[in-house]
């Protein structure tokens with residue numbers, strides 16, 4: 001970077017002023033925003049949904065291949081995704097960061113460019129936060145607030161036997177994007193002259209570095225009078241999330257391998273790495289798609305929606321939680337989803 005402004009030259013309050021000065025308020029519910037001891041929100045009779053997420057360098061992201069702008073964008077997306085997963089609409093976020101002096105003001109500006117781009121895309125206000133020095137590594141903590149018509153929020157423990165299990169978009173792509181970036185990192189560390197060529201992998205690399213939350217699916221539900229019987233977002237992998245829905249609803253399930261939505265790019269990348277695309281779809285995390293259950297009578301309402309795939313159905317607890325393979329075999333579903341604690 002050409003110019004480097006030390007954060008210490010601005011001071012904490014100068015930095016906050018610098019980072020938030022151009023931010024405009026979008027939501028009527030934001031009564032008071034950044035600049036006081038706390039923000040004030042009025043949801044006008046709606047219920048408030050709250051979620052929070054912590055992202056730690058070296059555990060959740062690697063700055064060697066994660067552009068700061070994408071990281072800023074993604075830290076907002078993973079939080080609004082949890083709000084959508086409640087069938088609610090995100091309205092505000094707070095963002096707190098801990099950073100060491102290896103970051104300059106210019107680097108932080110890049111990060112906030114991504115944060116603001118996501119706030120614009122998802123129509124949320126940044127209403128507060130905190131900044132602190134961190135001895136090592138970059139730490140990002142985001143809290144998102146959202147609103148929902150009273151009683152319309154969708155939980156995980158309310159699926160019924162016979163309900164259809166559905167997934168939005170495609171799954172497994174983010175994991176394969178990560179696999180590619182980890183390989184490129186290794187090649188680069190061994191031989192810095194070799195520049196990565198990711199032209200054919202744009203889609204899956206994008207799924208990892210710049211995921212989108214499924215605002216469109218929640219809007220589709222609203223427009224078509226659909227209320228899922230249970231829902232969550234796919235952050236740890238389909239098998240792990242299916243098991244959450246089953247356990248919390250006290251049910252079994254059947255998943256069909258052939259119905260899992262895997263993109264052509266993800267299949268090609270899996271082939272290249274000698275990985276099973278189904279395993280990637282089941283166990284790869286970070287796709288930020290929605291997984292939900294629908295009453296069978298709602299099936300007609302989703303047949304034309306190409307972004308929703310029916311992958312199975314909820315069964316009695318006694319029937320177990322099984323995946324039926326293309327070859328006609330049946331296996332118990334296990335949660336080998338990726339787990340930040342295993343790294």
Ligand SMILES: [Mg+2]
Pocket residue numbers: 082085232233234235
């Ligand atoms: Mg979630």
